Amino acid sequence: MREAVRQGRTWVVDADIESFFDRLGFDLVLDCLRERISDRKVLKLIRVILEAGVLDGTSLSFPAEGSPQGGPLSPVLANVVLHRLDRTWQQQYHRLGILVRYADDLCVLCPTQERAEAALAALHSILDGLGLKLAPAKTRIVGVADGTDGYDFLGFHHRMVPSRRHPKFRYPACWPSAKATSRARSRIREMTGRNRCHAPTRMLVEDLNQFLRGWRQYFRLGNSSHCFAKLDRYVFERMALLISKRHGRSGRGNGMKHIIMSGDRLGLESLVGNVAYGRTVDAAR
Numbered sequence: 158m159r160e161a162v163r164q165g166r167t168w169v170v171d172a173d174i175e176s177f178f179d180r181l182g183f184d185l186v187l188d189c190l191r192e193r194i195s196d197r198k199v200l201k202l203i204r205v206i207l208e209a210g211v212l213d214g215t216s217l218s219f220p221a222e223g224s225p226q227g228g229p230l231s232p233v234l235a236n237v238v239l240h241r242l243d244r245t246w247q248q249q250y251h252r253l254g255i256l257v258r259y260a261d262d263l264c265v266l267c268p269t270q271e272r273a274e275a276a277l278a279a280l281h282s283i284l285d286g287l288g289l290k291l292a293p294a295k296t297r298i299v300g301v302a303d304g305t306d307g308y309d310f311l312g313f314h315h316r317m318v319p320s321r322r323h324p325k326f327r328y329p330a331c332w333p334s335a336k337a338t339s340r341a342r343s344r345i346r347e348m349t350g351r352n353r354c355h356a357p358t359r360m361l362v363e364d365l366n367q368f369l370r371g372w373r374q375y376f377r378l379g380n381s382s383h384c385f386a387k388l389d390r391y392v393f394e395r396m397a398l399l400i401s402k403r404h405g406r407s408g409r410g411n412g413m414k415h416i417i418m419s420g421d422r423l424g425l426e427s428l429v430g431n432v433a434y435g436r437t438v439d440a441a442r
Contacts, residue, residue: 158257158264158266158310158315158329159315159329159331161255161257161266162266162301162315162317162329163328163329165268166254166255166266166267166268167266167268167300167301167302167317168254168266168267168268168269168270168272168273168298168299168300168301169264169265169266169267169273169298169299169300169301169308169315170254170264170265170266170267170273170276170277170280170296170297170298171264171296171297171298171299171308171309171310172263172264172265172277172280172291172296173262173291173292173295173296174261174263174284174289174290174291174292175289175290175291175292175295176292177235177261177289178223178224178231178235178261179220179223180223180288180289181223181224181234181235181238182288183204183207183208185238185287185288186203186207186224186234186237186238187200187203187204189237189238189240189241190203190237203230203234206230207223207224232260235260235261236260238287239258239260239261239263239287241283241287242256242258242263242280242283242284242287243256243258245283246279246283249279250276250279253265253267253272253273253275253276253279254266254267254268254272254273254276255267257310259311262310262311263280264308264310265277265280270298270300273298274298277291277296277298301315301316301317301329302317302327303317303327304316304317304318304319304327309334309336312333312334312336312337312375312376313331313332313333313334313337313376313379314331314332314333314334314335315329315330315331316329316330316331317329317330318330318380330379330380331379331380332376332379332380332381332383332384333376333379333381333384337376338384338387338388341372341388342388342391344368345365345368345388345391345392345395346395348361348364348365348368349361349365349395349396349398349399351402353399354399354402354403355403358400358423361396361399362423362424362425365392365396365425365426366424366425366426369392369425369426369428370426372388372428373385373426373428373431377431377432377433378433379432380432381428381432382429382432385428385429385431385432386428386429388428389427389428389429392425393413393416393422393425394409394413396412396416396423396425397409397410397411397412397413397415397416398412399412400412400415400416
């Protein structure tokens with residue numbers, strides 16, 4: 158995506174498929190699978206999984222379409238069905254722009270606004286043939302060239318930003334989206350809540366580090382330094398507040414003193430200093 162923007166494809170169709178996993182038709186999924194799978198036992202097993210009931214509290218229902226979410230099969234089936242989208246795009250519409258897709262998340266990067274509008278119409282047409290449609294409220298065309306607007310994709314916010322050395326020059330950058338950051342803060346707040354006041358510090362640190370390592374490993378591939386620094390401070394403050402409460406003190410001053418005196422931030426993982434961008438990312442690939 159970054160490379161496409163660098164090449165001048167600065168008009169982005171930010172698309173969202175409406176209720177994708179709920180709208181997958183059983184016959185469509187099996188028809189797509191038959192292109193590569195001839196074993197009838199495997200096909201029958203997948204159909205049984207698709208037709209399994211959904212337990213909502215005490216009510217069991219049997220929907221006529223849709224794939225069960227949360228399991229490892231759903232993203233595989235998403236790729237199986239939307240492979241037809243990829244194939245049709247490459248055969249008929251690749252001149253409009255570059256289609257980037259991961260499971261049911263997709264966008265198209267185009268060189269002009271006219272081509273972006275044509276690409277959006279093409280997406281509507283292809284998905285209609287698959288019994289799917291785009292969500293109007295979540296689908297839009299974004300012009301990113303001037304840096305005044307951006308778009309979210311797979312947890313990252315993408316935007317053109319000015320270079321520090323040459324302010325007139327802009328380059329494509331990405332960092333954790335506001336939604337992803339908010340979820341991270343909520344998770345950290347949950348792990349350092351009042352109900353964990355009497356949990357051993359070692360256990361709290363282990364739980365936080367497990368979350369921070371995963372978050373860092375995903376979002377390190379971008380311009381995430383500023384976001385990482387803010388989240389590091391938030392973790393520090395939440396732990397300081399929790400330790401102060403444990404000692405019957407108000408505020409976070411006592412807890413911060415305790416963390417500083419530990420010498421290593423109690424062993425908490427640091428997000429700052431772990432960003433991999435540019436040549437480092439290319440080398441990792």
